[in-house]
Amino acid sequence: MIKARITVTLKNGVLDPQGKAIEGALGALGFDGVGSVRQGKVFDVEIQGTDRAGAEADLKAMCEKLLANTVIENYSIAIP
Template identity: 85%
Template structure:
């Protein structure tokens, strides 16, 4: 079994209203010094019966087709 983590974040220059809301909430809770917040998504996957190279190819395809909107998001795949 292969375990993987996919992290999806907005590309630089794409507005992040949820990150701004979190930034404001942190300030309201007296956490000073937070200059910027960007939010993202994390997917933990377990792939059965796959070798590492097939897993990498499958994970990239999953990101391109479903997990990330590649117009506005970047993704990073880590295999354990």
């Protein structure tokens, strides 16, 4: 079994209203000095019955087809 973590974030230049809302809420809670906040998604995926190269190919396909909107999002795949 191969375990992987996929992190999906908005590309630079894409507006992030949720990140802005979090930034404002942190300031309202008294956390001074918080700069820019960008939000994203994390997926922990377990794949059975494949080798590392096959897993990487499958994970990339998952990102391209479902997990990330590649027009506005970047993704990274980490396999420990």
